[in-house]
Amino acid sequence: MDRKLKVLISGTGFAGQGHADAFRAFGVEVVGIVGRTPNVVSEVAKKMGIPYSGTDWQKALKECQPDIVSIATPGGAHYEPIKQAIEFGCHVFSDKPLTDTGESAVELYELAKAKNVKTAFASSFRYMPHIQHAKQLVANGAIGEPVEAEFISHFNLERDIPFGWSHRKEDGGGRLNNNFTHMISIATSVIGEKILSIIGEVRDDLGKAPIVEGVHNFKTRRDHIPKDLNDPSLKWGESNVEWSYTVLAQLESEFATKPVSVLFKHGGLVPKFQENHIVFYGTKGAIFIEGHYGMGPLYIYGENKTWEEVPIPQDIADNQPKIEGDTERNWHYLVREFVKDIRGETVAPYQTFKEGSLYQQLIDLIRKNDNWTDVHHLQ
Incomplete structure (x- = not known):
């Protein structure tokens, strides 16, 4: 792949800005950023020199035409943007958790496989x-x-x-x-x-x-x-x-x-x-x-x-990427592997939506809190 890859960022906070820095560090063009609040996303885009900013994710996908999307919002806001990006044919880099339920996480994993897009799941410590x-x-x-x-x-x-x-x-x-x-x-x-x-x-x-x-x-x-x-x-x-x-x-x-x-x-x-x-x-x-x-x-x-x-x-x-901060350095590490893979280079296995969907199913099981054995009758 000779042409420069393009990434669209979802999220304007610490993670969104960190993801943008990581993709830029490995030669990917950050073409846009999307957030909930117009003045906030506009300020972040201006500060980071990102040409496009907005609050409409579907519109941003169409106007920016990214190869990759990076999902850096809280987990409950992941499902729709990821689903839309997969349908658009984008490779997806997502912070954890993948979604808020095991069922929806599995759905996204299956959609990504069916669409043959690459995914990365950033449980990156x-x-x-x-x-x-x-x-x-x-x-x-x-x-x-x-x-x-x-x-x-x-x-x-x-x-x-x-x-x-x-x-x-x-x-x-x-x-x-x-x-x-x-x-x-x-x-x-x-x-x-x-x-x-x-x-x-x-x-x-x-x-x-x-x-x-x-x-x-x-x-x-x-x-x-x-x-x-x-x-x-x-x-x-x-x-x-x-x-x-x-x-x-x-x-x-x-x-x-x-x-x-x-x-x-x-x-x-x-x-x-x-x-x-x-x-x-x-x-x-x-x-x-x-x-x-x-x-x-x-x-x-x-x-x-x-x-x-x-x-x-x-x-x-x-x-190790020469970056200050453990979280930021780990993002850079995974982004590097992900981008290399997209470009067709050989890389070591990294975590994808397979692990992201598995972890969400495990979390659902743990949250049931139904592993107790009542022993009061033994006393």
């Missing part, structure tokens, strides 16, 4: 350097056969963050959509892509949040917390989605003779006492990575029975 190092170590037998893993994270999010999409299931909110999608992606990247079984429990321990006008950027929503939460004129919105979850999964691994047990424990509103972390345990050792998404450093427990810090191998470091 699997590209963190220390995660890639762990994958390499497990594959090379550094811990023997993997037997179990644990993903522990407590975020201590402010309870009074203004009410918005993250509080609503129908808008793609919830910690499963916005945390677990990354965690399960990391786990499968290191251990093996096939998920055999899953069980889980969720809890909404927030209840409500203040309604505040003018919050356009998810990254700066904390700045809009009302100063007087006891103001009688303040309006409140009701949360209908989980802020904490516990999930246990079994993964198949080519490096193990038995299924690998994986524990995911996330508390969105509770503080951590020790560092959030990821651990992979094997028959001959273990790998410990500090940070909820594997920020590092990485330690190995081996034959000498002590934990030793191990630096990132040079080949992994050299393959």
Whole structure:
């Protein structure tokens, strides 16, 4: 493919602007951006030097004639734009979650297959350097056969963050959509892509949040917390989605003779006492990575029975886009692979709507919260 590829962006916030930067970095022309609010989308387009801006997605598809669309809005707003883009024949790069239900996510996956368009699903923290190092170590037998893993994270999010999409299931909110999608992606990247079984429990321990006008950027929503939460004129919105979850999964691994047990424990509103972390345990050792998404450093427990810090191998470091910010760098990494694939170059497998639709089905199952066994009669 010799001609320059064109991308149309859906979403004007942190993700939309980040996606636009990533596509530009790899030679794709950003031909337009679409958002809900006319003055906001116009300002962002002007700031970023994007020639077309508007609020009508279908019109933008027709007028911009993109090869690729990039979906950077909350998950509840993904279904229609993605469906329209697929029907238009566009390749689709979508942030997580793919949609707000497993059924609609599967529909989009099937539509994309039928239309023969390429898709990318950005549960992209699997590209963190220390995660890639762990994958390499497990594959090379550094811990023997993997037997179990644990993903522990407590975020201590402010309870009074203004009410918005993250509080609503129908808008793609919830910690499963916005945390677990990354965690399960990391786990499968290191251990093996096939998920055999899953069980889980969720809890909404927030209840409500203040309604505040003018919050356009998810990254700066904390700045809009009302100063007087006891103001009688303040309006409140009701949360209908989980802020904490516990999930246990079994993964198949080519490096193990038995299924690998994986524990995911996330508390969105509770503080951590020790560092959030990821651990992979094997028959001959273990790998410990500090940070909820594997920020590092990485330690190995081996034959000498002590934990030793191990630096990132040079080949992994050299393959990372030279971008500040973990989220932004991971977008750049996946966009690079996606664009290469569209251009006909050989790339390593990356996550597509296949994984996006699978994860959404898993989230639906976990949210049923019907895994409990009543034992009060035994006492």
